Amino acid sequence: MADSNPIVDALDLAGYRLTGPRRAVASLIVEHGGHFTASQLAELARERRLGLSRASLFRALDLLTELRIVERLDLPSGEHAYVPCEQAHHHHVVCSRCGRTTEVEDHGLREAITEIARQSGFRVDSHRLELFGLCRHCQVRTTLDA
Amino acid sequence: MADSNPIVDALDLAGYRLTGPRRAVASLIVEHGGHFTASQLAELARERRLGLSRASLFRALDLLTELRIVERLDLPSGEHAYVPCEQAHHHHVVCSRCGRTTEVEDHGLREAITEIARQSGFRVDSHRLELFGLCRHCQVRTTLDA
DNA sequence: CGTCAGTTGCGACTTAGTCTCGACAGGACC
DNA sequence: GGTCCTGTCGAGACTAAGTCGCAACTGACG
Numbered sequence: 001m002a003d004s005n006p007i008v009d010a011l012d013l014a015g016y017r018l019t020g021p022r023r024a025v026a027s028l029i030v031e032h033g034g035h036f037t038a039s040q041l042a043e044l045a046r047e048r049r050l051g052l053s054r055a056s057l058f059r060a061l062d063l064l065t066e067l068r069i070v071e072r073l074d075l076p077s078g079e080h081a082y083v084p085c086e087q088a089h090h091h092h093v094v095c096s097r098c099g100r101t102t103e104v105e106d107h108g109l110r111e112a113i114t115e116i117a118r119q120s121g122f123r124v125d126s127h128r129l130e131l132f133g134l135c136r137h138c139q140v141r142t143t144l145d146a
Numbered sequence: 147m148a149d150s151n152p153i154v155d156a157l158d159l160a161g162y163r164l165t166g167p168r169r170a171v172a173s174l175i176v177e178h179g180g181h182f183t184a185s186q187l188a189e190l191a192r193e194r195r196l197g198l199s200r201a202s203l204f205r206a207l208d209l210l211t212e213l214r215i216v217e218r219l220d221l222p223s224g225e226h227a228y229v230p231c232e233q234a235h236h237h238h239v240v241c242s243r244c245g246r247t248t249e250v251e252d253h254g255l256r257e258a259i260t261e262i263a264r265q266s267g268f269r270v271d272s273h274r275l276e277l278f279g280l281c282r283h284c285q286v287r288t289t290l291d292a
Numbered sequence: 293c294g295t296c297a298g299t300t301g302c303g304a305c306t307t308a309g310t311c312t313c314g315a316c317a318g319g320a321c322c
Numbered sequence: 323g324g325t326c327c328t329g330t331c332g333a334g335a336c337t338a339a340g341t342c343g344c345a346a347c348t349g350a351c352g
Contacts, residue, residue: 074220108258124279136267
């Protein structure tokens with residue numbers, strides 16, 4: 001396997017052991033791309049006979065979440081999904097057809113939030129914006145289908 | 147009991163039967179105010195010996211969600227909570243100390259989203275913004291504590 | 293190569309939510 | 323007020339997601 005996995009590198013950098021299960025989770029994530037749920041990953045691992053236990057999968061995901069290598073996000077369906085992402089603050093646009101995700105910065109959002117804080121009287125500490133729609137690719141497909 | 151419950155009215159208007167369990171859920175929600183989780187409501191119902199079954203509670207919540215009388219939201223902890231709310235599109239600011247919630251319109255958010263769509267190439271169909279912080283009341287308390 | 297703390301697998305447990313199905317009751321109509 | 327029909331309910335089994343405790347294992351470092 002092409003062994004230059006950025007997630008593994010990040011774990012190493014953070015001083016965690018590079019164990020079998022962690023490498024497995026890391027490569028599944030990198031290879032899968034886009035967002036995924038814990039059970040999808042478990043399924044994938046099972047297909048490949050990676051011998052990854054459910055507990056370890058969750059532990060690895062927790063760890064990656066803590067290191068901000070992946071982020072947890074909630075799909076409109078109520079499922080919990082994860083997306084591999086950059087470590088800076090940002091938001092996700094999720095394609096509701098193919099699951100592709102893109103990170104975006106908060107263009108102008110900061111001002112909107114300041115305004116909301118002013119009007120509501122809240123001191124806003126954190127926020128979370130999730131956008132759902134169709135990616136460029138799926139827009140084209142939709143047009144062709146029609 | 148003061149029987150003018152807006153949730154009950156909305157159910158009636160939508161043509162649903164006004165049954166015991168539904169009235170119970172409606173009054174618990176109105177009286178509780180702010181956001182709540184399904185299990186909090188179940189707990190409350192148990193304390194009051196309302197004889198509300200778990201299944202009916204979930205069914206009622208599903209129904210109310212569908213009618214947009216309550217909205218499902220995801221707390222940073224990953225829990226699913228519900229907030230009673232207006233039926234128009236809006237967002238919530240949630241106080242992370244006392245749980246109070248306020249609805250806000252998307253001041254300037256529309257432009258931010260248009261910009262995001264332009265840059266990402268996505269056609270954004272829906273979005274969801276959740277803000278967490280301290281409400282006016284809790285800000286004061288925090289200041290006093292310090 | 294040996295050591296040992298950090299990790300793992302197992303499996304039991306918890307919690308959220310769903311489903312099935314027979315019983316029940318709201319409300320429309322008489 | 324009584325009847326009926328259908329929508330709704332309760333009970334409880336079931337599923338899925340996630341957690342926990344513990345003994346066994348293993349990476350990494352000396």
